[in-house]
Amino acid sequence: MDTVIHVEGLEKSFGATKALAGVDLTARRGTVLGLLGPNGSGKTTTVRVLATLLRPDAGRATVLGHDVVAAPAAVRARIGLTGQYAAVDEALSGTDNLILIARLLDMPRRAARTRAAELIERFGLTDAATRRVRTYSGGMRRRLDLAASLIGRPDVLFLDEPTTGLDPRHRNEVLDQVRALAADGVTVLLTTQYLEEADQLADDLVVIDTGRVIASGTPASLKAEVGGQRLHVRPLHRTDIPAASAILAGLAGETPVVDASGELTVAAREPGLLHVAGGRFDEAGLAIAELGLRLPSLDDVFMTLTGRSTEDAEKQAGPTDQEVAA
Amino acid sequence: MTTADALVSAEAAAGTTPVAHRTDVRPPLPPSDIERGRRGPSTIRHGLTLAWRGVIKTIHSPEALIDVTLQPVIFLLLFVYVFGGAIAGNTTDYLQFALPGVLVQTVVFASAGTGVGLAEDLHTGIFDRFRSLPISRSAPLVGAIMADLVRYLTSGVIMLVLGVILGFRMHTGPLAVLAAMGLVMVFAFALCWVFTALAMLVRQPRSVQGIGAMIMLPLTFGSNVFVPSSSMPGWLQAFVDVNPVSKVADAVRGLLTGGPVAGPATTSLIAAAVIVAVFAPIAVTLYRKRA
Numbered sequence: 001m002d003t004v005i006h007v008e009g010l011e012k013s014f015g016a017t018k019a020l021a022g023v024d025l026t027a028r029r030g031t032v033l034g035l036l037g038p039n040g041s042g043k044t045t046t047v048r049v050l051a052t053l054l055r056p057d058a059g060r061a062t063v064l065g066h067d068v069v070a071a072p073a074a075v076r077a078r079i080g081l082t083g084q085y086a087a088v089d090e091a092l093s094g095t096d097n098l099i100l101i102a103r104l105l106d107m108p109r110r111a112a113r114t115r116a117a118e119l120i121e122r123f124g125l126t127d128a129a130t131r132r133v134r135t136y137s138g139g140m141r142r143r144l145d146l147a148a149s150l151i152g153r154p155d156v157l158f159l160d161e162p163t164t165g166l167d168p169r170h171r172n173e174v175l176d177q178v179r180a181l182a183a184d185g186v187t188v189l190l191t192t193q194y195l196e197e198a199d200q201l202a203d204d205l206v207v208i209d210t211g212r213v214i215a216s217g218t219p220a221s222l223k224a225e226v227g228g229q230r231l232h233v234r235p236l237h238r239t240d241i242p243a244a245s246a247i248l249a250g251l252a253g254e255t256p257v258v259d260a261s262g263e264l265t266v267a268a269r270e271p272g273l274l275h276v277a278g279g280r281f282d283e284a285g286l287a288i289a290e291l292g293l294r295l296p297s298l299d300d301v302f303m304t305l306t307g308r309s310t311e312d313a314e315k316q317a318g319p320t321d322q323e324v325a326a
Numbered sequence: 327m328t329t330a331d332a333l334v335s336a337e338a339a340a341g342t343t344p345v346a347h348r349t350d351v352r353p354p355l356p357p358s359d360i361e362r363g364r365r366g367p368s369t370i371r372h373g374l375t376l377a378w379r380g381v382i383k384t385i386h387s388p389e390a391l392i393d394v395t396l397q398p399v400i401f402l403l404l405f406v407y408v409f410g411g412a413i414a415g416n417t418t419d420y421l422q423f424a425l426p427g428v429l430v431q432t433v434v435f436a437s438a439g440t441g442v443g444l445a446e447d448l449h450t451g452i453f454d455r456f457r458s459l460p461i462s463r464s465a466p467l468v469g470a471i472m473a474d475l476v477r478y479l480t481s482g483v484i485m486l487v488l489g490v491i492l493g494f495r496m497h498t499g500p501l502a503v504l505a506a507m508g509l510v511m512v513f514a515f516a517l518c519w520v521f522t523a524l525a526m527l528v529r530q531p532r533s534v535q536g537i538g539a540m541i542m543l544p545l546t547f548g549s550n551v552f553v554p555s556s557s558m559p560g561w562l563q564a565f566v567d568v569n570p571v572s573k574v575a576d577a578v579r580g581l582l583t584g585g586p587v588a589g590p591a592t593t594s595l596i597a598a599a600v601i602v603a604v605f606a607p608i609a610v611t612l613y614r615k616r617a
Contacts, residue, residue: 051458076460087451091383103375104461106368132386148455 004029004156004187005050010059011211012045019045021211022059027189027204032182034202034219035191038302042211043191044084047160050189051081063156080149080157084164086141087148090134094125094144097133098151105152119147123177139170146177157181159190163197175201195299207305214305226304229293231268231277236287238262244288247280268293372461373468380443380473393439394481398432399488405552406492413553418493425489426506426582427551427575432485433478433514434546434571438538440474441521445531467613471518478514482507497584506581509594513574516598519605526612551575570597 005027012020020042027033035043048054050061052072060067066074081087088097095116102112120129123143128136133144142162149157159178163171178201182188192198198205199219207215207222215222231252235244241262248256248266251273256264268274274293281288296304384390405428410420447453447470456466486507490496496503520541525534548562549571555563566572574597576590 048454051454053454053457073460076458079458081455081458083451083454085449085451087455089379089383089452090450091386092379096379096382100375100379101455101459104372104456104459104465152459 002028005033005061005063005189007046007050007061008059010046010049010061011057012042012049012054013057019211020049020056020059023208023211023213025206025213025216027187029187030182030185031203032178032188032190032201034198034205035189035208036193036195036198036202036205036302037191037208038193040210041208043193043208044160045211046208047081047083047158047189047191050075051079051158052076053081077152078155080152080154082142082145082149082157082159082162084161086138086145088133088141088144091132093130093132094120094136094140095129097144098148101148101151107151115151119150123147124173139166139173142166142170142174143177146174150181154186156187156189159188161191161193163192163194171197195297195302199297207302209302209306215301222301223296226296226301229268230296230300231266231273232263232290232292232294233265233277233281233288234261234263234290236289240286243284244281244286247284247286248277251277251280263290369462369465369468372465373472376456376466376469377472377476380470381476383443384473384477390439390443390477394432394436394477395484397435398428398481398485401431402428402485402488402492409552421489421492421494422583423554423579424552425485425494426578427549428489429482429485429506429510429578430513430571430575431546431549431551432481433510434517434542436478436481437474437514437518438521438535438542439477440470440518441525441534441538442531443474444470444522444525445529445534448525448529449531463614464610467522467610471515471522474518475511475515478511479507482510496582498581502581502587506578509574509577509581509591512598513570513594516601516605519602519609523605523609523612526609545569545571549575570594570601573597 003026005025007023007025010020010023011018023042023046025033025035025046035046037043045054049056050063050068052068052075055069062068063075064078066078068075088094089100092100098116098119099112102115103109107115117129120126123146125140125144125147128140133141136144142165146159146162157178162178163174166174175197178188178190182203190198190201202219205216205219205222206213215225217225231248233244233248233256235241241258241264245256245258245264248264252266252269254266256266258264270276274291278288278291281291384394402425405424406417406421410417410424414420414423444467447466453466457463486494486503521534521538524537524541528534528537549566549569551571555566555572558566570593573590573593576585577587577594579585580587580590
């Protein structure tokens with residue numbers, strides 16, 4: 001059985017808010033499926049349905065062939081969940097948190113202790129193992145949380161925005177762990193609003209917006225769908241932006257988009273555009289800080305698919321998943 | 327001994343080795359609710375594991391510990407030495423009158439802590455973790471309540487010991503004292519379902535605390551715990567006389583210092599049963615629905 005997570009036509013409403021309006025997705029064994037969307041798009045609701053925490057109104061979801069509604073216990077026995085808020089007990093030490101979960105998973109006490117020690121070491125928490133979690137930093141809590149969801153060696157791991165609120169170093173640590181897990185054959189469903197994170201980590205991507213899947217495929221295929229490369233230019237002086245914009249418009253046949261950092265972007269349809277543009281900027285005497293070709297980012301993907309930026313989508317979504325679910 | 331050891335050995339002491347349990351303990355749940363994990367249903371065993379979490383939590387969080395230790399002590403000292411003379415003429419007689427009631431009042435206050443603790447858990451996401459584990463859905467509730475019974479017992483014992491130090495004299499035997507503690511525990515167990523239901527309903531720890539106080543204050547002060555009802559206006563007397571807290575206080579007085587027991591004790595037990603019958607299903611239903 002290659003398909004580990006299968007979701008079809010999932011719907012869920014909270015009062016008048018339709019959190020899921022027919023979500024379909026599939027995850028293959030040992031891969032990372034990135035569920036991507038702005039706040040309030042239905043990511044968390046999807047994860048909560050799959051983790052048997054929430055009953056869907058309509059549709060079907062199976063994890064390892066078990067229906068999440070009909071056989072929740074069979075699903076729970078094989079999954080690990082790390083939510084947006086570190087689900088660990090602040091009053092207990094890191095080790096005790098892990099032992100508690102291990103004991104709830106019916107591990108004999110010796111095995112529980114061994115497993116806890118193993119994970120404490122793997123997640124670099126050895127020095128803090130006997131300290132109460134209350135004293136942990138956000139990054140340490142996240143790592144402990146992830147460790148707790150791995151106690152029972154789950155076949156499927158749900159990570160709901162596992163890096164939210166982490167600094168870049170800890171973020172990368174968590175991402176490395178996720179990569180290692182997938183390499184071990186664990187199927188990971190990861191939600192994120194960091195587009196580049198999904199790009200780095202996911203084998204497959206599902207983009208959702210207002211409870212609906214608006215695109216799915218590999219990161220590369222999504223980018224291909226959105227179109228080819230883009231030329232980015234950032235003049236050294238902001239006063240040069242209009243001049244640079246005029247040059248680019250003339251070359252590319254479209255008005256460049258200017259972002260807040262003063263970067264101009266235009267579709268690079270002609271292969272030689274980079275060189276030609278560089279030459280023109282020189283001739284015009286413009287000092288250029290950055291000039292280059294890039295594949296479209298997933299932000300570009302979202303913009304192309306929905307005609308809105310991820311920020312606009314958030315504003316439009318109203319209450320977020322967490323607010324609705326809480 | 328580390329807390330981890332305590333967690334493990336306490337379960338062993340309670341005879342909860344997995345093998346013994348799988349065959350002879352079945353959770354008291356309707357069949358549709360029995361959710362089989364890897365090794366079959368085990369509400370009690372998991373409940374005990376979670377109860378140990380609760381106990382360790384109490385030991386480690388100063389504010390929870392103050393709730394069950396310092397606060398009742400302050401209450402008793404205040405009442406006996408500030409109001410005692412005015413109410414009963416002298417503090418010695420007042421202590422003799424008030425201590426059994428303060429014992430009840432203490433656990434009523436402590437039982438509100440159950441609600442606050444549960445509401446806090448709902449917010450940290452740890453309940454989501456529990457609910458995503460292959461354990462019975464009611465195990466976290468059962469665990470929290472079992473842990474709190476330990477808290478109530480601690481409170482009760484502290485009050486009794488302090489009372490004796492201050493000069494409280496028991497006129498009955500050890501069995502009667504145990505029965506008094508038992509009755510107080512039963513009543514606290516019943517009340518903590520009220521606050522559990524409240525926690526599941528309002529979910530915000532602060533709101534639980536606020537509403538909890540609104541329930542507790544009239545219930546404890548509007549009783550014969552601190553003052554005999556004979557000095558109160560008729561309408562208040564009517565309330566005080568049907569207030570279950572008064573009945574429990576009467577029964578505990580009887581059990582500790584002598585006097586009628588059977589009547590108030592029976593009423594107390596019936597009241598406890600009614601409270602559980604009403605609020606436990608509400609709490610469990612809300613808990614299951616919350617998602």
